[in-house]
Amino acid sequence: MSSEKAIAVQINGIGRELSAPANETLLDCLRRHGFFEVKSGCEKGDCGACAVQIDGEPVDSCLTLAWTVEGRSVTTLEGLNDTDNPHPLIAAFLEHGAVQCGYCTPGIMIAAEALLRETPEPSDDDIAIALSGNLCRCTGYTKIFAAIKQAGEVLRAGGNDD
Amino acid sequence: MTDQETSYRQAEANVVLRQVGKPLERTDAVGKATGRTRYAGDYTMPGMLHAKVLRSDIASGRLKRLDVSKARALPGVACVLTAEDLPDRLAATDMPGQTGQKRAATDRQILVREIIRHHGEPLALIAAETPALADKALDLIEYEIEPLPGVYDTASALEPDAPIVTEPDNVVGKYKIRKGDTEKGFAAADRIIENTFYTQFIEHAFLEPEVGLAWVDENGVVNIRMSTQVIEHFRFIADALGVPHNKVRILGAMVGGGFGGKEDITVELYLALLAQTTRRPVRLAYTREDSFVGHGKRHPFSVSHKTGVTEDGKITALEVTISADSGAYVFLSPYVLLYCAVAAPGPYRIDNVKIDAAAVATNNMYTSAFRGFGAAQACVAYEAQMDEIAKALDLDRFEFRRRNFMRTGDKTATGQTVESAIWADECMTKALDALGDKPADTGTVKIGRGVATYQQSYGRITWFHDTSEAWVGIEVDGTVIVRSGVTDIGAGQASALGQIAAELLGVGLDDVVIYNSDSAVTPLAGTTTATRALYMTGRAVHTASTNLRERLVAFAAQELDARPDEIDLANGQAFVPDDPSKSMSLKDLASRGASEGLERSELAMFRAPFTDPIDQETGQGPVFPDFTYGCHAVDVAVDTETGEVTVLKSVGAHDIGQAINPQAVEGQIEGGALMGQGYALSEELIYEEGKLVSPSFSEYLIPTSMDMPDIQCIILESRSGLGPFGAKGIGEPSLTPVAPAIANAVADAIGTRVFDLPITPEKVVQAIREAQR
Amino acid sequence: MLRDFELDMPADLQETLACLPGGTPLAGGTNLLVDLRARRESAERLVWLGNIDAFRDIKIEDGQAAIGGGTTVGDILRHPGMERAAPALVDCARVFGGQMVRNQATLAGNVCSGSPAADSVPPLLSLDAELCLASATQVRTIALDDFYTGFKKNRRSPDELVTGISWPVPGPNTANRFYKLARRKGDAITVVGVAVTVTRDGNTCTDARIALGAVAPTVFRAKEAEALIIGETLTEERVDEAAQKAKELSDPIDDLRASADYRRDMVQVLTRRLLNQAWQSLGEKEAGR
Incomplete structure (x- = not known):
């Protein structure tokens, strides 16, 4: 052993x-x-x-x-889910219906959070490259892209507190 | 169809909706978006054992020796089961028989007794104290397999001297459909076009591999918490264990994707056997490799069309020959075959039809349910054939379709009259509009456009006599509970039920909690398969909610001194719309009702239309409750030198009757668009002599974020379906037309066709070269 | 599950080199752990490289780029100077695995895995990279072009570690490009990978390198093809000849992803394309002056 x-x-x-x-x-x-x-x-x-x-x-x-x-x-993902100050990705995923079976979601949030730190205003290409190692079989990624962009906007505007 | 159903449709046509039809946040979304949802693999129990399945790595052979003594002797190994320990046990592979129908004589051995029929067939089950010990025990099992000649394609399996995989002749399913007179039809044709189309083995590739945890409780009930589309396999598990049906309970959890791959029995049988033997909790989690070799696949089909057509584009006759590779065990092959045969003419009015379909056993992996269930393969063929005919006649592809579309009231090939809206044409027009102008070619990159329309059933085969139950209750504080056995496989099946109950009881979705997926505690709702969950269970919830609403309204009328027909329920209030003085909260209503002994819950059963089986010789008769119609349209760019295909824009337009949650519907269409793209372009399970040589996501290529095109969803609502509020189904239909639309677009781009999926870069280059010769 | 093994966690380079005889270096683990789990590889003892100080440093100075042995593919993508210092390597990094794998996989590990489909090798070969190899007793450098001896075989001895990779930064008259052909756009194993470097002086190609991946037992340079264009004006004919030669030099296999014939043809198509693109991009630069 x-x-x-x-x-x-x-x-x-x-x-x-x-x-x-x-x-x-x-x-x-x-x-x-x-x-x-x-x-x-x-x-x-x-x-x-x-x-x-x-x-x-x-x-x-x-x-x-x-x-x-x-x-x-x-x-x-639990680390992005501070009850007082949850990461805007979570609200954005909910608003856009970017979650279906939800099994890929924690990994995608982890990948997306890092993307938004490096690239606050990501293009579709940036998102595509950042998520290419996160397979999702349910959503076709479309709503995930929209949610990530929205979370980026929220972060650029100063996060949840504003 | 019954008069009752017709009047239901009319009654639903003019309803004002407050909750239904809104893109509400699904009830399961928060738990999933925060990572707090517990999936079946996230449950553990004190003292649980860890299971492993030993599988054959060859496809056809005789098990000459199986020695598990060393594994059994390893400290920490609780149990090793082989076929010897299960002398008279069999596993069901037929459709779930929750309606009491006789099950087909297609049961299979649970563990290999002597003959191995497919790669991955289980030889032994192990339960040990740790996963590492279970792995070690697996390595300690010694076995010897004598390879036997196998058959690996349907043509060989039908040859006179072929090895027999399934008695008596390898044919495991056969259907005939005869309508009109094809000889006459062909005689009336100006042209006859013949083509054969081929599809491949496909993997569901849900992200959550099969997993479960079983334990025997103090009442001797075998409890199994697992990831499944069908909790009602508990009956078959009980049969296999030799215990009464009420001694097995299956509890679901949120399912990490199904797509048909968690429709058959998977881990629950092994879990039940090990828990029954050891009397300890047992957990079995498939690895991805286990999952690749451990569940049935989408059938490869060959579909040959011979179509007679007049110069002005009217189809006069159609002959279709269908052959499906059923693999080594029957499972749902006969039904998948039936779906393909019934769907084979597409959404087109053809008076003279002759269809012959056969499913054939081989030593490949067994094939079974997959989103689209035979009808998807049918569409790959009929929509490609429509384009080929239009090309041969030099007609506009879309106009040619319009000249042949079925219209409401027309009959299908099996003589079933379609009473709901047939908006294939409307969907095609909208999808093409959404694509806009076709981009221009640039150098060696050619742009192609393709559409595919379809007719796809929702709800199960009507001679199964399908039913579904749901319970709806209101608590004394005015909150609502829905209970139903329906499994939620990620599409929002449970949340949609909540939205229906909220609509009818005048509350918000936040005020509803849904308990689902427990075969012992929630009313049995049938399977989450066949695009039936919303249709069937949605109707059950609709009925239960309506009945409860009527009782609440009657009581409110008493309390508010009004007539029942004056009362409305909305926003948590019972009120008379025209009289602001007459209003009370649902909380007060429910608590007052409770103190007065008002029944605050309703259990309802919904029954799909029941019919007798179709005629064996002619295939005539109703087969399905109803159909969804729609269209998918795409633009693709094809690099004619490398053969690479890029999907640029992908539009799904579907008449789904009524969207319960349009955001969830979009999710189905977008997901279907990408799954269909994988089907068309990159996905393929490769079997060599029956052995799967691509058992991982590095070889089996589902589309990634970098493969995603611009996807657009168009939802049409005819409110003409049989589901709640006139809904039709979208789960399977969203996928069905995508692959043929892409195939047609590639053919449009390169001027020639790849007849077998997937359309790999190499095949594109070959097709172009052959066309140039 | 992974079979049992010992895991050494040396604190620095010296300790690491002392551990190496008999140990298998573990960097990102994106190949090694997968192969161990699949039982394609076995190892009694792994040596974790993650504690080596400054192992992920990237230096671009004096016309030379140098990366530490622990530099990940993600580091390449994030480094602002890499677009210029190694354009083909950046092209490659964008389509190398997924984000997580890029953050784990090291260039040195990818090079040492020796797979003919190792994506970073054609770009590095096209950049004329050399490897720094250290053992407890010596340090040496070796041209990447001399590194491979056969399928998954190379000149690293078991007690050596690749501690760095360096290459000359392409000048303004040099174009460097990579294309990966695969059966899916994201995170897929390469069918054919081609990297080219072209240096242009007026109307003459003064230097060229063509590196081909997944079409022979090792990634290799198509030097006979390079010879056809060095000193020449890259007309359509010259480029076609070089592309044809590159195809002839390829010796691919049939596998699940593609046939050998298709791979050979694609070597020709991609070599032609990349050479043309590289040449024309330099022409545009000239014209733009």
């Missing part, structure tokens, strides 16, 4: 200790510790359902070993 160790990590801003064997992926580790908003879709980096951010960069948690996030900051 691979040896097990505890790793210290910030998850959604809260310090946690997760125990994991060396061969465990971050995906399995997070889900084992109750972070069920991180979804498993293919376990090989093809679908993006398991996307989380590590120090703000979206990665596929299925292709990340849990040990390698020691000392880092991990963000899941």
Whole structure:
């Protein structure tokens, strides 16, 4: 058996200790510790359902070993869902009906949030390139694009507080 | 169709709507957008075991030896089951028999006893303390398979000496449709056009692989919480376990996509067997590879059309020959075949029709339900054929269609009169308008335009005698509860029911909570398949809500000293519109009613039209409750040197009767547009000697965000359907015309046709070269 | 599930190099973990490279671009200087995997995977990149063009790590382009990948590189095709000859994605197109002066 160790990590801003064997992926580790908003879709980096951010960069948690996030900051969709100040992506997805079965949604939000930080006013091309690793089988992406653009507008106008 | 249904249509024609028809935020949306919705794979139980399925990696063989002793001996392995442990158990593969119909004699072995018929056929089930131990146990199972000759295409399977996959002759389904006199029809034709069209094996590719958790409770009931379109498989699971039907309960969860792929039994049978054996909770989560090899696929079809037509573009006769690869087990193949045969002439009035259809067993993966269910494959053929005929006659493709469209009151090929609106023409006109001017070619990049119209049933085959139940109740604080077994596979099936109840009870959607998808607790609603959930369960909720409304209105009339016909319910109030003094909140009404013993709930059953099966020899008779009509139109750019196809604009125009939630309808059309694009251009499961060689999303290419065209939705509302408020269905219809529209656009761009899907860059280049020769 | 393995997490480069003999370097994991899970590869011990200081640094100075061994494809896409320093590599990065994979996959890892369909290799070859290889005992550089020895085989010895990749920044008279032909526009395995570099002085092509991906056991430079255009004016005929030669030099296989014949034909089409585009873009620049 691979040896097990505890790793210290910030998850959604809260310090946690997760125990994991060396061969465990971050995906399995997070889900084992109750972070069920991180979804498993293919376990090989093809679908993006398991996307989380590590120090703000979206990665596929299925292709990340849990040990390698020691000392880092991990963000899941729950981290964008601060009850006082939820990320505008959430409201925009709701308004545009960009959610159908919802299984790809957490990964898409994680990818889209990073896009909007880098490119506050994304073009269709920017969105297409940013989401090409997030498969969605229900929506045809159209409403997702519209929601991301709207969230960008809200952020540019100063976020939720204004 | 019954008189009752006709009067229902008329009654719905002039309703003023407050909740229905609005793009309301779906009741399931917040949970999903915040990641808090719990899917079936997100449930765990203390002490649960983890299951794995060992599968055959070859398609045709004899299991000569299966030794699980080392796996069983591994510490932490709770249970390993093989066929020896299940001596007389079988698994149903037929349509869910919730209406008490006799099930076809097509049951299959649960685990391989001796003969392996397809790649991925299960050999053994394992339950262990951890996923890692289950994996280890899987590696410890020793087996030996003697390869046997197999058949991997339908033509070979019909040869005299072909290996027999399904007794007696590999033919697992056959349909004939005979209308008019095709010989006479062809004699009256100026031209006869013949073509054959081919479709491929397709994967549903829902993002959530099959998953479930089963446990046996204190009453001995096997509970299974899982991702499924059909909780009513509980009966078949009970049969397989050898227990009474009331000892198996299936609880759904929000489903991470279905598209027909979670219509047949998947993990629930293995979970039930392992939980029954171990008496411990067992979880089974398919990997993506398990999912690729573990559930049935969309049938490849070959569809040959021979069409007689006059010079002025009137179709005089049609002969269609259909062959479907059913794979190694029957599953829903006969029904998929029937759908294809009935749909084969398209939305066109053709007096002389002869259709022969056969589904043939091979050692490929078994094929079963997939959004569009045979009718999609039919459309790939008939719409391509329409363009080919127009080209041969040098007629405008759209005008040629207009000369042949069915109109309301016309009969289908099986002699069924269509009483609802047939707006194929209107939809085509609007879709073409929305495309606007065709862009110009640039150098070697040629622009093509294509349309496809369609006729697609909603609701199940009428001789299944389909029913659906729902319960609607009002709490003493005026909030509303809907309970129905319907499974929500992502299209907003549950939320739509809430919107119907809200409309009829005068509350907002926020005031409604929907409990669904529990075979023991929620009234049984049937399957979320066949574009039937909104039609059937929507009608059940409509009836229950209407009955409850009538009772509330009668009570309010008493309380407000008014006549019942003066009372309206809206905005959480019961009131007399013309008299502001006469008004009370639903909360007061409900609590007053409760204290007076008013029944505050209603259980209703909706029954689809019931018919007898069609005539075996002629195929004549009604087959479906009704049909949806519409059109998809696209512009594509084809790089004639590389063969790459880019879909530029994609417009779906559909008469859906009445949109309950137009935003959800758009979601279906947009999703259908991209799924159909994958069907046309990039998706293909490749089997070599029956072995799937593309079991991942790196090889099986569903469209990504970078493949998305400009998609536009046009919703027409004839209010002529059989669903609630005159709704028709859109789940499957939104997909059906997309692939043929794209195929027609590519053909328009390059001046020649690729006859077999998917239209890969390489095939485009080949077709252009062949045409130049 | 991944089979058992040990995971070393060295703190810096020195420790990493000390761990390497007998260990398998793990960078982004986008190939290695997939192959381990599918049991196409096996490894007893992995060595995590993520703790190496400044491993993702990108330097563009004195006409030279240099990236650290841990530089990801996403880093290339985000770096403002890369559009000029490596146009083909940026073209490639946009269609390389999806966003998450781009943030994980390293250029060095992609190069070392040695797959003929490794997307970053044609651009890097077209830029005449060289690799810096370090072991506990020595540091050496090797031209990427000399790196591959066969299908998934290269000259890195097991105790070596690619610590950097560098290339000369193309001058204003040089155009550098890449095109990936695949069966889907986003996140797909390449059917044919072509990268070209053309340097133009007046009406003469003074230098050219043509790199071809997914059409031979390794990505390779079509040098005989390059020779047909260096020193020439890129007329339609010259370009056609070079494209024809590139096709002849290709030795692709039939697979699920395409036939060998189609791949060969596409080498010709894409080489011709990219050379024409590159040449004409430089002509436009000249005219615009």
